[in-house]
Amino acid sequence: MSYDLAVWEGVRPADDAAAGRLFRDLYDRYVDTGAEHPPSDRKRSTSGGCWSGGPI
Numbered sequence: 001m002s003y004d005l006a007v008w009e010g011v012r013p014a015d016d017a018a019a020g021r022l023f024r025d026l027y028d029r030y031v032d033t034g035a036e037h038p039p040s041d042r043k044r045s046t047s048g049g050c051w052s053g054g055p056i
Contacts (some may be wrong), residue, residue, distance in 0.1 A: 007043050 013019040
């Protein structure tokens with residue numbers, strides 16, 4: 001089983017429509033490109049807590 005985790009970092013978009021456009025732009029730019037995009041230190045520390053309590 002695998003999971004995809006989306007973590008927002010930065011200023012919130014003005015509304016849902018703006019968030020959707022920005023999400024789609026970022027998705028198209030970074031997902032399924034074959035390039036590695038390591039998470040920022042802040043994202044790494046926040047998302048790391050999600051996995052600390054579960055089985056491996």
